Each structure stands twice: as C-alpha cells, then as structure tokens.
Amino acid sequence: MKRIGIFGGTFDPVHNSHVALARAAIKELDLDELFVVPTFAPPHKDGAAASEENRFNMLSVAFSGEEKIKISNYELKRGGVSYTYLTVEHFKSVYGGEIYFLVGADMLSDFKTWKYPERVLSACTLAAVKREGFSAGEENALHADFIKRYGKDFISLSFTGEGVSSTKIRVYSFLGLSLKNLVPEKVAEYITQNNVYPGNEITEYLKKELPEKRLIHTACVASTAVGKAKELGLKRSKVLTAALLHDCAKYLNPADFKGFKLPEGVPAPVVHQYLGAYVAENVLNVKDEEVLGAIRFHTSGKPNMTTLEKLIFVADMVEEGRNYEGVDKLRDLFKKDFNECFKECLKEETLHLMRRGGSIYSLTLDAYDYYINENDKTTQGEKE
Numbered sequence: 001m002k003r004i005g006i007f008g009g010t011f012d013p014v015h016n017s018h019v020a021l022a023r024a025a026i027k028e029l030d031l032d033e034l035f036v037v038p039t040f041a042p043p044h045k046d047g048a049a050a051s052e053e054n055r056f057n058m059l060s061v062a063f064s065g066e067e068k069i070k071i072s073n074y075e076l077k078r079g080g081v082s083y084t085y086l087t088v089e090h091f092k093s094v095y096g097g098e099i100y101f102l103v104g105a106d107m108l109s110d111f112k113t114w115k116y117p118e119r120v121l122s123a124c125t126l127a128a129v130k131r132e133g134f135s136a137g138e139e140n141a142l143h144a145d146f147i148k149r150y151g152k153d154f155i156s157l158s159f160t161g162e163g164v165s166s167t168k169i170r171v172y173s174f175l176g177l178s179l180k181n182l183v184p185e186k187v188a189e190y191i192t193q194n195n196v197y198p199g200n201e202i203t204e205y206l207k208k209e210l211p212e213k214r215l216i217h218t219a220c221v222a223s224t225a226v227g228k229a230k231e232l233g234l235k236r237s238k239v240l241t242a243a244l245l246h247d248c249a250k251y252l253n254p255a256d257f258k259g260f261k262l263p264e265g266v267p268a269p270v271v272h273q274y275l276g277a278y279v280a281e282n283v284l285n286v287k288d289e290e291v292l293g294a295i296r297f298h299t300s301g302k303p304n305m306t307t308l309e310k311l312i313f314v315a316d317m318v319e320e321g322r323n324y325e326g327v328d329k330l331r332d333l334f335k336k337d338f339n340e341c342f343k344e345c346l347k348e349e350t351l352h353l354m355r356r357g358g359s360i361y362s363l364t365l366d367a368y369d370y371y372i373n374e375n376d377k378t379t380q381g382e383k384e
C-alpha cells in the first residue's frame with residue numbers, strides 16, 4: 001500500500017526548517033510521496049502576508065528536483081477555511097493508501113477543538129513534529145489522552161529542526177537583510193525578484209538611518225515580539241510597528257529635531273527612546289499612543305506599563321542576538337511566563353546598571369519600586 005504524507009502550512013515563506021522536515025518525514029515515515037499543501041486561510045493563525053501565487057511558487061522553487069515531493073494547490077483552490085478533515089479525506093479518496101498528516105506537536109494540545117477530529121483520525125495517522133518549548137512530559141500526556149479519547153495514537157517523529165521563524169524571515173525581507181541560511185537560495189532569489197515582502201515608509205526610513213547590525217537586532221526584536229502577540233492578546237501590526245521603531249533614533253542627534261524636548265535627568269543611553277517616539281510620531285506619522293508609549297519607555301521601563309510596553313521592553317532584552325550572562329534563563333521564562341519574565345528583565349536591567357556604576361535613571365528606579373519592591377499587587381490582577 002502506498003504511503004502518502006501531507007504537509008500543510010502557511011509557508012509564508014517556506015524556509016530551511018520546512019525543507020529539512022519534509023526530507024526527514026519522507027525518510028522516517030518511509031513515504032512514497034509527500035504532498036506539500038499551502039493553506040488558504042489557516043484557522044489557527046492570522047492570514048498570510050504573501051499572495052497565494054507567491055507562496056505556491058516559493059514552494060515549487062524550494063522543492064524542485066525532489067522526486068517524492070509534490071506541491072498541491074488543493075486548499076488554495078478550494079478556498080474557505082482549510083479544515084484538516086476535508087484535506088485528509090480528499091487525499092485519502094484520490095490516492096488511497098496510508099495517509100500521514102504532519103502536525104506540530106504543540107498543535108495537538110487543542111486537537112479536540114478541531115473540526116471533526118474523529119474524521120481526521122479515521123482518514124489519516126497524525127505524525128507530530130517536536131516544537132521548541134514543548135516538553136517530553138507534555139507529549140507523553142498527549143499520547144495518553146489520544147488513546148483514551150479516540151482509541152488511536154499519533155506518531156511522534158524524532159526530527160527536531162532548528163527553530164526558523166517565518167516572521168523573522170518576513171521582517172528580514174522588509175528590512176532588506178540577507179536571507180542566507182534562512183531559506184533555500186532559490187527562494188531568497190524569488191523573494192527579491194518578485195518583491196514578495198515589500199517594505200513601507202517605516203522600513204525605508206530604518207534602512208536609511210540604521211547600520212546593518214542594528215537592523216538585524218531590530219528584526220530579531222520584531223520577530224520575538226510578534227511571535228508573542230497573539231498569546232498576549234495584542235494586534236500583530238501594532239507590535240510590529242512598535243518593535244520596528246523602538247531603536248529608530250539610536251543614531252540620531254536630538255539637536256536635529258527642532259520641536260523635540262527631552263525630559264529632565266535623562267541619561268545619554270536612554271535619550272533614544274524619547275527621540276524615537278518623537279520621530280515615529282512627527283516624521284513617520286505614527287499616531288497610535290500605545291505604539292508610541294512602547295517606543296518611549298523601551299529602555300527605561302516605568303511604573304504601570306501596558307502589555308505592549310512590557311513586550312517591547314522584554315523582546316529587546318531576550319531577542320536571539322543578545323548575549324549576556326543569564327539571557328538563556330530569561331528566554332526560557334519568556335516562553336513560559338511572560339509577566340515573570342518581565343519582572344526578571346527589569347531586575348536584570350537595574351542590576352546591570354548598578355554593576356556598571358553611575359546614576360540610574362529615576363524612571364527605571366520607579367519601575368523597579370513599582371514592580372519588584374511592591375511586587376505582587378501589580379501583577380496579580382493581570383494574570384487573572
């Protein structure tokens with residue numbers, strides 16, 4: 001009997017980790033064919049940034065020459081919500097054989113909320129791919145739950161790919177950064193040639209004002225922050241704008257902006273947060289107060305911060321390019337407990353300033369008092 005795999009996703013864009021997973025799945029599941037199926041409108045995610053045509057073409061380019069891999073436009077053509085039960089039943093009826101549906105292990109936690117989970121399982125076997133931050137204990141509990149609930153287990157693939165993020169690749173593209181080592185070379189060429197992820201006034205400004213090193217940091221802050229937006233109930237577009245602009249004034253001179261007034265007592269390294277908010281509002285016409293606040297306090301912090309302000313503050317400290325003692329612990333906490341992570345970041349920031357000597361900006365000390373010294377009365381309410 002033929003063994004057929006289905007690999008669905010937004011593929012916005014397809015990247016190296018997808019390619020590695022496709023190859024690994026063919027090997028590990030001994031597949032005769034693997035269909036890569038870009039989704040029309042993923043029910044568990046926001047819509048895609050690239051057009052359907054571009055997403056499909058990027059997949060074709062990425063997998064050209066791979067004999068066992070076919071790109072299917074089934075879900076794109078069908079339109080509507082890309083329900084898994086419809087897709088697996090379609091492939092089962094057209095190709096017969098054993099169907100294996102690849103899925104991120106973390107997605108299986110809410111499998112019972114999928115449309116017709118029993119129909120999914122009667123048409124295919126689920127093959128779960130490990131995701132970063134998803135523990136073996138959680139996965140074992142899921143196996144037990146599947147057997148109890150459906151009388152049919154899923155397969156856990158041993159493949160663990162590097163965590164490449166499509167968000168990061170899109171932001172890299174927006175900022176004109178190299179996609180080397182993130183996507184196959186041909187996909188990078190396709191993205192550039194077809195301007196798949198065009199920038200805007202903001203990214204053009206950043207490309208003009210920031211050196212490459214700072215652009216990379218900016219991209220990493222953006223993908224870290226955007227990756228957390230949904231969980232924190234924030235709008236991705238707001239998070240993206242705030243993250244992109246947080247360091248926009250890092251290399252600007254306040255004297256060049258006539259209307260800009262710096263509050264009193266601001267140490268030199270903190271000036272760029274105020275100037276950044278000013279530039280965002282007056283040069284780039286960003287009027288959203290929440291976004292401006294997140295730029296304005298991303299270095300100092302302050303008492304009573306909004307979730308967006310906290311998120312930019314934290315993402316700035318834990319993005320993958322950061323390399324200081326204790327950063328791994330903070331990154332771990334970022335995945336598990338955002339509010340705890342925020343408090344630890346604030347502590348780390350204050351301790352760092354103390355170790356460095358000299359005076360600490362009063363607003364940072366106020367934030368420290370508010371969140372750390374007075375502690376739980378501030379965060380308990382937010383957790384509920």
Ligand SMILES: [Fe+2]
Nearest residue numbers: 246247298299
């Ligand atoms: Fe900054």
Ligand SMILES: [Fe+2]
Nearest residue numbers: 217246247316
């Ligand atoms: Fe920064």
